[in-house]
Amino acid sequence: MELDFVLSKEEKGPAGKTELIYDLAIIGGGPAGMTAAVYAARKKLKTLLISKDLGGQVLWTTEVENYMGYQYIQGRQLMDKFKEQVRQFPIDQEIGEEVQKLSKDEKFFAILTRTGKKFRAKAVIIASGKRSRPLNVPGEKRLIGRGVSYCSICDAPFFEGKEVAVIGGGNSAFEAALDLVKIASRIYLIDIASSWRADSILVEQIEKEKKKVTFFPAHRIKEIEGKDKLQGMTIESSNRKETKHLSVQGVFIEIGLVPNSEFARSLVKLNQIGEIVVDCSNHTSIPGLFAAGDVSSVPEKQIIIAAGEGAKATLIAHQYLMRLK
Amino acid sequence: MALLKDEVQNEVKERFKKLSGSLRLVNFTQKLECHHCEDTRRLTEEIASLSPKISAKVYNFAIDKEKAQQYKIDKIPAIVVEAEKDYGIRFFGIPGGYEFNSLISSIIDVSRGAADLSPESKDKISKITKPLHIQVFVTLTCPYCPAAVQMAHKLALESEYITSDMIESAEFPHLTNKYQVMGVPKIVINEKFGFEGALPESAFLDEIMKASK
Ligand SMILES: Cc1cc2nc3c(=O)[nH]c(=O)nc-3n(C[C@H](O)[C@H](O)[C@H](O)COP(=O)(O)OP(=O)(O)OC[C@H]3O[C@@H](n4cnc5c(N)ncnc54)[C@H](O)[C@@H]3O)c2cc1C
Numbered sequence: 384m385e386l387d388f389v390l391s392k393e394e395k396g397p398a399g400k401t402e403l404i405y406d407l408a409i410i411g412g413g414p415a416g417m418t419a420a421v422y423a424a425r426k427k428l429k430t431l432l433i434s435k436d437l438g439g440q441v442l443w444t445t446e447v448e449n450y451m452g453y454q455y456i457q458g459r460q461l462m463d464k465f466k467e468q469v470r471q472f473p474i475d476q477e478i479g480e481e482v483q484k485l486s487k488d489e490k491f492f493a494i495l496t497r498t499g500k501k502f503r504a505k506a507v508i509i510a511s512g513k514r515s516r517p518l519n520v521p522g523e524k525r526l527i528g529r530g531v532s533y534c535s536i537c538d539a540p541f542f543e544g545k546e547v548a549v550i551g552g553g554n555s556a557f558e559a560a561l562d563l564v565k566i567a568s569r570i571y572l573i574d575i576a577s578s579w580r581a582d583s584i585l586v587e588q589i590e591k592e593k594k595k596v597t598f599f600p601a602h603r604i605k606e607i608e609g610k611d612k613l614q615g616m617t618i619e620s621s622n623r624k625e626t627k628h629l630s631v632q633g634v635f636i637e638i639g640l641v642p643n644s645e646f647a648r649s650l651v652k653l654n655q656i657g658e659i660v661v662d663c664s665n666h667t668s669i670p671g672l673f674a675a676g677d678v679s680s681v682p683e684k685q686i687i688i689a690a691g692e693g694a695k696a697t698l699i700a701h702q703y704l705m706r707l708k
Numbered sequence: 709m710a711l712l713k714d715e716v717q718n719e720v721k722e723r724f725k726k727l728s729g730s731l732r733l734v735n736f737t738q739k740l741e742c743h744h745c746e747d748t749r750r751l752t753e754e755i756a757s758l759s760p761k762i763s764a765k766v767y768n769f770a771i772d773k774e775k776a777q778q779y780k781i782d783k784i785p786a787i788v789v790e791a792e793k794d795y796g797i798r799f800f801g802i803p804g805g806y807e808f809n810s811l812i813s814s815i816i817d818v819s820r821g822a823a824d825l826s827p828e829s830k831d832k833i834s835k836i837t838k839p840l841h842i843q844v845f846v847t848l849t850c851p852y853c854p855a856a857v858q859m860a861h862k863l864a865l866e867s868e869y870i871t872s873d874m875i876e877s878a879e880f881p882h883l884t885n886k887y888q889v890m891g892v893p894k895i896v897i898n899e900k901f902g903f904e905g906a907l908p909e910s911a912f913l914d915e916i917m918k919a920s921k
Contacts, residue, residue: 528891528904
């Protein structure tokens with residue numbers, strides 16, 4: 384691989400102030416949260432942005448070809464552009480912090496972080512996005528970092544010349560398989576459904592690699608095996624008639640995403656898959672609490688949609704705050 | 709041709725305007741038998757050329773054995789980031805890709821001679837009185853790895869008992885085998901304890917404190 388040198392934009396704004404009551408707190412610094420922050424600063428709202436990182440899922444994306452204005456841009460480059468725009472404004476920031484609990488008393492929202500910091504705000508936008516969905520099969524959790532991976536771009540290099548499995552049938556599974564084709568000796572592509580959901584461009588690319596890739600549609604994972612190192616896995620056909628043992632050393636799990644909404648679960652209404660229910664004005668079930676992007680029930684999850692939703696959420700929150708006065 | 713593109717050079721120069729004290733990059737290398745040795749030496753020299761506050765010293769690992777011993781360098785390529793004092797901050801393998809961020813961040817911290825850790829963290833660290841050796845395994849394509857490397861290096865800067873290595877996994881397969889690294893970031897403390905994943909400051913420190921007991 385070609386050697387490059389990545390210098391991410393600096394993220395440090397002024398730190399959050401626990402004594403202050405913010406007009407608006409934004410939880411999450413992906414496309415939705417960063418766009419919401421820029422709109423808030425331009426409306427001169429006293430704003431706090433809290434996030435584990437700046438960039439969100441887009442940092443894991445090699446290529447973006449559908450964000451308007453750029454025919455092609457790397458995920459992290461696009462997020463650098465976002466950060467640069469956020470940096471134009473003196474927005475208080477707590478980057479590296481994880482929100483553990485969001486609650487509300489009569490007047491204000493209270494945000495508690497994992498390191499014990501408490502912040503207060505009159506209105507909140509939740510833009511905490513999504514994360515990889517676990518399979519929830521025996522052995523998976525124990526073997527994370529020991530053969531089980533949710534990040535093919537990070538961990539693929541450890542599987543040179545080894546046999547690996549990729550679980551899932553959507554775009555991210557096929558993209559992971561493409562990352563791995565250059566490295567692994569054999570790839571098993573396993574999915575519960577009987578047909579692939581990935582874009583046909585990707586499916587065609589993988590089908591060219593038939594010699595290396597074995598397909599197991601309509602199979603589910605029974606168990607991932609190994610004590611402190613992955614040693615194999617057992618799969619079963621969905622009609623439960625056949626089981627098969629694969630002696631893989633790596634398992635890449637790409638079966639979709641779950642919303643990061645746990646910290647608000649007791650406060651706000653979620654739908655069946657854990658997304659925060661919003662109307663078309665980003666209102667949630669709680670006045671003053673808004674949600675935007677992948678964590679919300681908005682149909683379709685894309686960068687451009689998340690960014691647009693973030694902008695809209697701030698504008699609506701601004702109206703709400705004006706009425707409070 | 710320079711390793712660093714013009715735009716990256718300019719951005720680095722901009723950041724280096726903030727450097728306070730002078731510092732030194734000490735590079736251990738060798739002509740042969742090392743995948744990124746040549747590039748790491750060039751990187752060291754290019755970085756030093758971007759600020760008058762930074763000097764570079766290149767040692768030959770095979771010949772300058774005494775120096776290697778003094779800096780406790782047991783593998784190459786290696787870069788030590790030090791000021792008047794050697795804080796125990798090391799990069800083994802080339803800090804390219806996302807890890808370039810870690811190199812620049814360590815340079816800025818070392819120049820200042822202080823890490824921007826919270827008062828609570830500093831308090832905890834001051835209670836460490838036994839040597840702790842932190843190794844952070846990375847790949848150059850891992851977006852979350854620099855956070856772990858930078859945290860470990862800040863701890864090394866803060867405590868004279870802590871030393872911290874970035875280890876680029878592709879360069880040292882015998883180490884990834886030894887420590888069974890199959891996912892990154894993977895943090896190994898004093899050869900024994902370990903954990904996976906980038907954690908926030910206080911949680912990272914809690915893991916380190918557990919190992920220091
Ligand atoms: C592999 C992959 C490829 C993709 N490719 C494309 C593409 O080509 N084009 C496209 O348009 N879309 C693509 N997407 C989808 C796109 O990345 C998402 O729709 C978009 O990132 C959603 O933005 P968001 O801001 O809502 O959430 P996210 O990007 O998920 O950001 C959420 C942020 O919140 C933070 N956070 C989460 N929980 C907490 C907490 N408790 N406390 C504090 N902070 C928290 C996270 O750290 C993160 O910074 C891709 C997604 C993936 C996974």
